[in-house]
Amino acid sequence: MMLDWLLAPGSERKLLGGERKRGATPWVIAIMSFSIVIVAAAGLTLSNAASQVGTSVANRYSLQVPGGSDALPRLVETIRAAPGVTSVEAVPEAKMRQTLARWLGPAAQSADLPVPALIHFDIAPGAPLAPVEARVRAVAPRASLASQVENLRPLLGSLRTLQWLALGMVLLLTAAGAAAVVLATRSALEAHRSTIDVMHGVGATDLQVTHLFQRKIAIEALAGSLAGAAAAGVVLLILSAGATFVGGMTGGLSLSLLDLALLAILPAVLTIVATWVARRTVLQALREAL
Structure with missing residues (x-):
């Protein structure tokens, strides 16, 4: 099956050392996941604020009478x-x-x-x-007639710019997490070079070796991303409950159910990216070693 590498038996899992020995990868992924969820939530809030403001003044006009x-x-x-x-x-x-x-x-x-x-x-x-x-x-x-949309266009433009900036930061943080996974994977390969040589000596293929490292990084990335997302969720709940400056600026605007669903899948996306990057890194390293 496609996910057999993830459900490897205990004998294979022990080839890369005890499960209790975790490196810095889960912590790095947790920090990245926390930052990504917070920045994404800010971007979604700004998007909702821009949409709400734009809709409320779409057909509103002001008449100045000197x-x-x-x-x-x-x-x-x-x-x-x-x-x-x-x-x-x-x-x-x-x-x-x-x-x-x-x-x-x-x-x-x-x-x-x-x-x-x-x-x-x-x-x-x-x-x-x-x-x-x-x-x-x-x-x-x-009398001077003016559209309130035109008056608020600079504000709406700023909100849209901040929204795209948040998206760019999410992509940059994801790229930084991928780079950290590359470094962690190459470090793990060097640390287990003798084990890899023995496995090749007894007939193991590059794909079997890749599955071991892929599984290790996937589990660490999943644990880290879930922990970071959970911490971000707590922070967002505190901000939502206390909604002082956020609620004051957006009129108590909160994230929609669709926004919450998007935030909820971010840890899974980060885990998939980390796993794919680890797989590509291991395969490339093994091919270069030939």
């Missing part, structure tokens, strides 16, 4: 009556000045400081904006 205290009620009614508009929220000039007073103090009430009134409104998905804009221009020609 000195629009008098025209504000009429504009609100005009926008509310426009086709496709689903909600309207007005922010009077007085409220804007009250908000600015937190930073500017009494200067926020100065007539020399131009502070426009604001109107936020949503339109139905697919509804045209032109009729709303035409009605607004008829009432307040100086």
Whole structure:
């Protein structure tokens, strides 16, 4: 069977030394697994945050009305009556000045400081904006209409960049783990060179020798990756339960079930990569020794 090398009998397992003698490989893999799960969780959270922000403002617009205290009620009614508009929220000039007073103090009430009134409104998905804009221009020609998607585009771009950066770090950490496996495998080959010579002397094939080392690395990688992922899971639970800065930035956004499933398979992926790398390393070393 394909997995016979993994279920080798005890007599074969003892050829590479006692099972209790573990090197640094499980610890290195555990550190890599911990880092990969944490970074991947951060990337998925950023992706969810970008999607949620983008969806919430996809059809939202802001209307700035310079000195629009008098025209504000009429504009609100005009926008509310426009086709496709689903909600309207007005922010009077007085409220804007009250908000600015937190930073500017009494200067926020100065007539020399131009502070426009604001109107936020949503339109139905697919509804045209032109009729709303035409009605607004008829009432307040100086009003400025802006899409909130455009205003938030730099933020969304930064979130997407951080998301791809997280993916790049996951790939780099996986590559670093693979490099550590290569070094560990070559070290194990040198340490058991005499055993390999004896096995070749009694008729063992390169594939049989490879299975021994492949099994050893696979078990160590699985143990390390599971331990690292478990530690990362504890950290994520603590962050989720205490959701202070994370919850404050994302509005309590949490990982979805699909995200958790993706994080759960990362230890298996890391184990498969480590096992494949160990196999290729052993076969290449044995062929070079011929």
